[in-house]
Amino acid sequence: xxxxxxxxxxxxxxxxxxxxxxxxxxxxxxxxxxxxxxxxxxxxxxxxxxxxxxxxxxxxxxxxxxxxxxxxxxxxxxxxxxxxxxxxxxxxxxxxxxxxxxxxxxxxxxxxxxxxxxxxxxxxxxxxxxxxxxxxxxxxxxxxxxxxxxxxxxxxxxxxxxxxxxxxxxxxxxxxxxxxxxxxxxxxxxxxxxxxxxxxxxxxxxxxxxxxxxxxxxxxxxxxxxxxxxxxxxxxxxxxxxxxxxxxxxxxxxxxxxxxxxxxxxxxx
Amino acid sequence: xxxxxxxxxxxxxxxxxxxxxxxxxxxxxxxxxxxxxxxxxxxxxxxxxxxxxxxxxxxxxxxxxxxxxxxxxxxxxxxxxxxxxxxxxxxxxxxxxxxxxxxxxxxxxxxxxxxxxxxxxxxxxxxxxxxxxxxxxxxxxxxxxxxxxxxxxxxxxxxxxxxxxxxxxxxxxxxxxxxxxxxxxxxxxxxxxxxxxxxxxxxxxxxxxxxxxxxxxxxxxxxxxxxxxxxxxxxxxxxxxxxxxxxxxxxxxxxxxxxxxxxxxxxxxxxxxxxxxxxxxxxxxxxxxxxxxxxxxxxxxxxxxx
Numbered sequence: 364x365x366x367x368x369x370x371x372x373x374x375x376x377x378x379x380x381x382x383x384x385x386x387x388x389x390x391x392x393x394x395x396x397x398x399x400x401x402x403x404x405x406x407x408x409x410x411x412x413x414x415x416x417x418x419x420x421x422x423x424x425x426x427x428x429x430x431x432x433x434x435x436x437x438x439x440x441x442x443x444x445x446x447x448x449x450x451x452x453x454x455x456x457x458x459x460x461x462x463x464x465x466x467x468x469x470x471x472x473x474x475x476x477x478x479x480x481x482x483x484x485x486x487x488x489x490x491x492x493x494x495x496x497x498x499x500x501x502x503x504x505x506x507x508x509x510x511x512x513x514x515x516x517x518x519x520x521x522x523x524x525x526x527x528x529x530x531x532x533x534x535x536x537x538x539x540x541x542x543x544x545x546x547x548x549x550x551x552x553x554x555x556x557x558x559x560x561x562x563x564x565x566x567x568x569x570x571x572x573x574x575x576x577x578x579x580x581x582x583x584x585x586x587x588x589x590x591x592x593x594x595x596x597x598x599x600x601x602x603x604x605x606x607x608x609x610x611x612x613x614x615x616x617x618x619x620x621x622x623x624x625x626x627x628x629x630x631x632x
Numbered sequence: 633x634x635x636x637x638x639x640x641x642x643x644x645x646x647x648x649x650x651x652x653x654x655x656x657x658x659x660x661x662x663x664x665x666x667x668x669x670x671x672x673x674x675x676x677x678x679x680x681x682x683x684x685x686x687x688x689x690x691x692x693x694x695x696x697x698x699x700x701x702x703x704x705x706x707x708x709x710x711x712x713x714x715x716x717x718x719x720x721x722x723x724x725x726x727x728x729x730x731x732x733x734x735x736x737x738x739x740x741x742x743x744x745x746x747x748x749x750x751x752x753x754x755x756x757x758x759x760x761x762x763x764x765x766x767x768x769x770x771x772x773x774x775x776x777x778x779x780x781x782x783x784x785x786x787x788x789x790x791x792x793x794x795x796x797x798x799x800x801x802x803x804x805x806x807x808x809x810x811x812x813x814x815x816x817x818x819x820x821x822x823x824x825x826x827x828x829x830x831x832x833x834x835x836x837x838x839x840x841x842x843x844x845x846x847x848x849x850x851x852x853x854x855x856x857x858x859x860x861x862x863x864x865x866x867x868x869x870x871x872x873x874x875x876x877x878x879x880x881x882x883x884x885x886x887x888x889x890x891x892x893x894x895x896x897x898x899x900x901x902x903x904x905x906x907x908x909x910x911x912x913x914x915x916x917x918x919x920x921x922x923x924x925x926x927x928x929x930x931x932x933x934x935x936x937x938x
Contacts, residue, residue: 367735375723454719458781461683461715462737463708630685 364468368476381438382484386491388434389426393495410591415500422496423489423524427531430488431587436538436563442480443542444556446473447625451550451632466626474543481535485528513596527590530603534587537610538563540617547625550632583613634661635694636789636820637682642691644677651677653844659822664815666835667824668923674844675824676716679793683713696789709739712787714795718778722767726758726777729766733781740785752780757806771798793824808834832919842927855922858914862895864888865911875905889915
């Protein structure tokens with residue numbers, strides 16, 4: 364069943380088109396930086412971008428930071444929102460369930476397929492970022508500079524980059540959980556995607572509002588950018604662990620709700 | 633004969649609407665069961681409940697000896713279904729669609745998958761379709777592919793909702809032959825339809841649904857059994873009335889209905905009286921008459937409440 368879902372997703376041209384579009388923005392930014400040689404000053408613009416002109420090895424992180432606030436969540440919400448509602452809209456859901464695929468098994472397979480998409484997407488963005496960084500900028504793979512100003516060995520930089528990729532993937536899993544839950548509520552994939560994006564927009568908006576500060580620690584997007592903390596010296600774990608715990612709670616609750624809804628629902632599509 | 637589908641007091645309520653209102657289906661091994669009903673009478677909801685897609689409000693469903701929806705994982709692999717039109721992944725080929733569907737559940741070994749797909753594509757007349765994506769198929773081809781999906785695991789029971797929808801006359805005949813062929817091979821067929829002619833030509837047993845209630849369930853032969861009257865076609869209906877005094881129950885143009893279940897006797901009396909007889913037959917009700925007598929007005933119709 365899981366193999367079936369993976370095959371369905373990665374044989375779909377749309378999946379690869381989404382990933383390609385997602386990579387277009389960091390590549391465009393890199394080209395502009397090289398051509399103009401105008402990096403944002405430290406502390407402005409997306410994290411790491413100010414440093415890439417001097418060290419291209421940081422470009423994978425800069426690429427992730429560029430797509431993280433908007434493009435990556437949109438892509439994840441589209442794929443996860445489509446997972447159940449898309450089958451319902453196409454009418455294939457009834458044939459899968461009458462086959463019988465099993466409702467719980469189908470939901471788990473969908474979740475794993477979305478998870479695979481998140482991982483593949485994040486890895487491709489990081490990979491393309493690496494290639495771009497290595498070809499367009501002066502890469503200094505031997506040493507890196509931490510955000511705190513100390514230098515990191517290439518090995519440290521590699522490990523921390525992998526940790527950061529993992530953290531971003533977990534953050535996106537939260538988005539996927541919202542979209543998957545909405546996807547079991549409606550027969551319209553667009554509705555499910557929009558629902559998840561509405562949650563994220565609301566969360567980002569409240570985060571900037573002082574009056575919302577009491578609930579700020581519980582907003583799903585609150586700790587997204589904490590992956591930068593992997594590159595402080597020493598690693599600043601406080602926000603990272605909070606972010607992981609928060610996403611864990613959201614994912615757990617939403618998946619439980621999705622399961623409860625999907626296994627007891629009348630499939631009339 | 634063993635039961636294939638049995639429901640007892642099956643009810644489905646959507647809010648205040650009782651879509652299915654206490655039906656007791658009884659489909660036995662070897663039946664071609666025609667499940668008739670107007671649009672909106674609850675046919676599709678019933679079919680979906682049989683397959684575990686819609687969960688009943690109350691009542692029991694037994695499918696191939698297992699209680700649905702709990703036993704779905706055990707019995708549904710032995711059921712082939714076509715539910716409210718076919719549905720496929722448009723960007724994939726028909727063959728790929730069948731392979732994915734087969735791999736999505738238990739009971740279909742991947743070792744035999746390729747051969748089984750070849751066989752069913754041959755059976756439904758799509759053997760030469762190649763690698764074309766399904767979105768380039770015509771409606772009739774999609775219907776055939778849906779039927780192929782239902783046949784993929786040689787099911788003991790076929791549940792078909794409007795299987796000839798979208799097919800041209802040749803296609804309808806082909807599907808009918810295919811169903812009769814499968815039936816001869818031992819497959820039980822549950823055919824949901826609003827096409828009376830289709831059911832009359834194919835089915836051995838009939839159930840009629842009207843506004844969520846099963847108003848009729850019997851052998852087709854019993855429902856359309858002779859009424860005990862003979863139909864005479866004659867150019868001189870008045871003389872028939874005069875000769876067979878009191879036995880004529882209805883005259884409609886040249887068609888005269890005469891009491892008496894023996895056409896030979898009626899013929900002998902008419903001929904001996906010198907009356908020309910163009911045609912002679914036992915009177916049988918058509919399925920349409922039986923169904924209309926058992927059901928009320930169309931369920932599409934929404935009259936104002938007084």
